[in-house]
Every structure is written in C-alpha cells, then in structure tokens.
Amino acid sequence: MTPRKITRTRQNSPARAARPAGNGKGASANASSKTAVQTAAKGAKNGRKASAPLAPGRISAILDILAQTYPGVECALHHRNAWELLVATILSAQCTDARVNMVTPALFKKFPSPEDFARAPLPEIEEMIRSTGFYHNKAKSLSGAAKTLIEEFGGKVPQTMAELLRLPGVARKTANVVLGVAFGIAEGIVVDTHVLRLSRRLELTSATDAPRVEQDLTKIIPRDRWIAFSHELIHHGRQVCIARKPRCIDCTLEKLCNSSDKTWGTTTGPTPAQKPAAPAKRG
Numbered sequence: 001m002t003p004r005k006i007t008r009t010r011q012n013s014p015a016r017a018a019r020p021a022g023n024g025k026g027a028s029a030n031a032s033s034k035t036a037v038q039t040a041a042k043g044a045k046n047g048r049k050a051s052a053p054l055a056p057g058r059i060s061a062i063l064d065i066l067a068q069t070y071p072g073v074e075c076a077l078h079h080r081n082a083w084e085l086l087v088a089t090i091l092s093a094q095c096t097d098a099r100v101n102m103v104t105p106a107l108f109k110k111f112p113s114p115e116d117f118a119r120a121p122l123p124e125i126e127e128m129i130r131s132t133g134f135y136h137n138k139a140k141s142l143s144g145a146a147k148t149l150i151e152e153f154g155g156k157v158p159q160t161m162a163e164l165l166r167l168p169g170v171a172r173k174t175a176n177v178v179l180g181v182a183f184g185i186a187e188g189i190v191v192d193t194h195v196l197r198l199s200r201r202l203e204l205t206s207a208t209d210a211p212r213v214e215q216d217l218t219k220i221i222p223r224d225r226w227i228a229f230s231h232e233l234i235h236h237g238r239q240v241c242i243a244r245k246p247r248c249i250d251c252t253l254e255k256l257c258n259s260s261d262k263t264w265g266t267t268t269g270p271t272p273a274q275k276p277a278a279p280a281k282r283g
Ligand code: SF4
Pocket: 201, 202, 240, 241, 242, 246, 247, 248, 251, 252, 253, 254, 255, 257, 258, 259, 261, 262, 263
C-alpha cells in the first residue's frame, strides 16, 4: 500500500489511544494526561489544532505516554565506562549504533585505555574503525580526545559540559550523552536527528538546528526528564516516527500529534512494546 499523508482535517482517525507497554506502568497515567489526550483528539476531529502545542498539560501528556511506551529505555551503545561511552559516541556520528557495537569490542581489546589510544598510530585506529565511516576524522578525534584527557584531566573523563567540550571531536550532543548516561548529570538534552525531527513534528520547537532545538526543549521539559526524554524520542524515531514513512497507525502519540508529516497506510509491524530497539543512524 502506498503511504499517503493525513491532513489535519481528517475525520474518523483510527489512531490508537496511548497504551501501556505491558509492565503495568501504563495504568498510572494521570488524569491531566488523559484530559490532554482527549482534548487533542476532540480538536483533531473538529479539524483544527487541539490546543496550544506548548500547553503544560499537553507536554505532560507527551512525557507520560513516552515513559509508558518505552519504560527503562537506555543508550544502545555498548560500553563499560565513561571513556568507552565517549569513544562509542564519537564513532556513532553518521553511523548506526549496531555498527559501532560491532566495532568497539575489538577496538577496546586492542586499546583498553585512553593511554593506549594516545600512543596508537593513527593508521592503526583508522583501520579498526573504518567501517563506521569518516574514519580519518574519527581517528583524529579519538587520538586527540585521549591525549587531552591525559594532559588536562588526569586520564579521567570530565563531568562538566565546559570540560567535555575541550575534547577534540566532542560537541554538545556527545557531551550530553556522556554526562547523562555515564554520570546521570542532566546538563542538557541530547538532540540527534531523531530528537530534532520528532520535536518539530510534535510542535515542541520550530527551530531547525540542534542548539536551538535543545534550548527550546530545556525550557519546556522538566529537568528530571531530560535524560530519559531524549532516549525515548530516539527510540520512537527509530521504531515508529520514522523520517520518511512514520507509522502513525502504531503511534501512541497520534492523538496529540498535528504534524503534516502524518502518514496513514504505512504497513504495521511489531509495536514498540514487542520489538527491541532497532539500529538507526545518529545525527
Ligand atoms: S508517528 Fe505520526 S502521529 Fe506519531 S509523532 Fe510521528 S508523525 Fe505524529
């Protein structure tokens, strides 16, 4: 079936209501979330936007539904410590997490520490990470990050945004991943290609670049949800709200979504609750 766009005036949408992910957490959806979903659905039936996109009740409903749909979601990059996560995140640029996870076991076996990376000839690192793409630049970043870590931070991965940004190859997205996943520090929100796309589709921002999207999101998402929120959106973007053909029929957020990108007729597959995280490109 050829997917077709759904207009905002579409009647009788068969969109599904938010559903729990099967661990019982879904039953705890609060009354305000339900009200926001009901209000949004009513507005959609009337052929108009349901409510102000940034209304606190709507934001709260989106967060609740994401938490119910992806309970306990985690970073898909395999790592045993902050340094390995930093390396894996640098390698994940323009590459799937699955590919990175195929490369890192041998890489960490050959170069177990930042000192080993700092000593390694660039061609040796390049050869081991070639399949992740952009391997010349990535090898330089890994080598440079290891050297800076040793020279300026005693060989330990720093735990502040300002210090992490001093490492070659590390921008805010990578720093946010390391701070959030390795140290549980919510300094910002990870904005990769999925978070950017979904934040726009859900009208949480109108910005088109990652720094401004992050700024907008940090104003409307409670800080204690920053870390999980990005993981949840990334998983939703991989499994359901796919760039070219979003699977709106399977989307737990459908009743809250007014995106002109809505696509109806995309074939359904396993729901997020049934399917493990699929590999996807990181932005
Ligand atoms: S999958 Fe469809 S309904 Fe769900 S957030 Fe994406 S565009 Fe909106």
